[in-house]
Amino acid sequence: MRSTAVLFIVLCVLSACKTPSSMMGSEIGCSTGGVEILDSAFSRKGSATTWCVRCTDSDFSKTYICASNPERDRMQCREVPMGPPCE
Secondary structure, X not given: OHHHHHHHHHHHHHOOOOOHHHHHHHHHOOOHHHEEXXXXXXXXXXXXXXXXXXXXXXXXXXXXXXXXXXXXXXXXXXXXXXXXXXX
């Protein structure tokens, strides 16, 4: 079991797969560590392709809605005010 997990990680790194946080960070100009995925209407409904995120890299954190295609090879984000559906 452990070797399977290691193999998966190695394959993931070699294939350059990205986590949602790293894809969103690239899209909004935020470090991966500065991306906070928020509890939202999307996450409560189980969405795997739409997220509310906050970039906490600066003194003025901004909130975004980000959406990807099912293959997660494209991501688009737009800044939104805090409130529905990102609350």
